[in-house]
Amino acid sequence: MKVGIIGCGAIANIITTSIVPENNGIEIAYFFDKDIERAENLASFAGGVAALDFDEMVDNVDLVVECASPASVKHFAPKILKKGCDMIVMSIGAFMDIDFYHEIEKIAKDNNAKVHLPSGAIVGLDGIKAVAKFGLKEVNLVTRKSPKSLGKNIDEEEILFEGKASEAVKEFPLNINVAATISIACQRDIDVKIIVDPNVDRNVHEITARGDFGEFKTTTMNYPCAANPKTSMLAALSAIRLLKSFNETICVGM
Ligand SMILES: NC(=O)c1ccc[n+]([C@@H]2O[C@H](COP(=O)([O-])OP(=O)(O)OC[C@H]3O[C@@H](n4cnc5c(N)ncnc54)[C@H](O)[C@@H]3O)[C@@H](O)[C@H]2O)c1
Known part of the structure; x- marks a missing residue:
């Protein structure tokens, strides 16, 4: 399987540093970034091409x-899918725009392409998917991050946001992938709380589902x-696992 990457951060x-040395049938062949130096660095590690032409x-x-x-x-997903090329999307917050979600779904279907959204920075998505249509009554997410992770300069715990995922994505577009992933998995606008906490050095996500x-x-x-x-x-790591699953015969926990 030949793979191209958009965004070399x-x-x-x-x-790349995990997949390339394993040499297991996944060839990361092209690297594209608006900062060409980043693309060149990864391309040189992987023996691939830093793409100037998307x-x-x-x-x-x-x-x-x-x-x-x-x-x-x-910008890029419609062009990629129209060529019948599959995608793994990490910036899942983009799909909280429902019109865009449906547009992409249609383009992918029409062109026999697939869009894969990895479970990302959380565990438990398997369970949420399983119960989504079977009496799921409530799902909520509490995200707690350090001031550094949220780009804040404060020394006391503070609730930055409390509300629906669709609103959170407008205020925290780069921190909302987890809420977006859960919302898409259970097809509802979940309740989200985002807390900045100077006492944590991890990105903590607590999910509660009842039904x-x-x-x-x-x-x-x-x-x-x-x-x-x-x-x-x-x-x-979840994207790496997803990539590897495409070459597997028996898939567990998907
Ligand atoms: N699904 C999840 O759970 C999850 C978790 C973490 C991050 N993310 C998302 O994944 C994305 C990448 O995260 P990261 O930590 O690697 O970011 P990063 O900032 O380290 O790297 C992003 C790279 O993409 C490049 N880039 C940005 N816009 C571009 C464009 N329009 N065209 C070409 N190159 C572009 C930047 O130059 C940079 O090199 C972010 O959108 C982030 O929000 C998703």
Whole structure:
């Protein structure tokens, strides 16, 4: 499988440095970034191409991994899918725009392409998907991050946001992927609380789901990526796992 990457930052670095040395049938062949030096660095590590021409990249790969920004999803995803190329999208907040979500769904269907949204920085998405249509009554997410992760300069715990995921995405577009992923998985606008907490050094996500099935709570306490404290290591690891699953015969826990 030939892969191209859009956005050569923290997540792309973890994916590339993990996948390339394993030499397991996944060839990361093209790297695209608005900062060409970043693309060149990863291309040189992987023995791939730093793409200057976006179309050339898409014409020569089976799948594009987006790890750039919600704006890049809006700009590039329609072009990629129209060429019948599959995608993994990390900037899942882009899909909180419902019109865009449906537009992408239609383009992908019409062109026999697939859009994969990894579970990212949380555990528990398997359970939420399983119960989504079976009496799920309540889902909420509490996200707690350090001031550094949220780009704040404060020394006391503070609730930055309390409300629906669709509103949170407008205020925290780069920190809302987890809320967006859960909302899409259960097809409802979930309740979200975002807390900035000077006493934590992890990106913590607590999910509570209740319904006819019973109840579950998950807590994920992620170490932030050194290269980008907004991003959790687990987000990159979930994309790596998803990429590898395409070559597997028996898939567990999907
Ligand atoms: N799904 C999840 O759980 C999850 C978790 C963490 C981060 N993310 C998202 O993944 C994305 C990447 O995260 P990261 O930590 O690697 O970010 P990063 O800032 O470290 O890297 C992003 C890279 O993309 C490039 N870029 C941005 N916009 C671009 C564009 N329009 N065209 C080409 N290149 C572009 C930047 O130059 C940069 O090199 C972000 O949108 C982030 O919000 C998702």
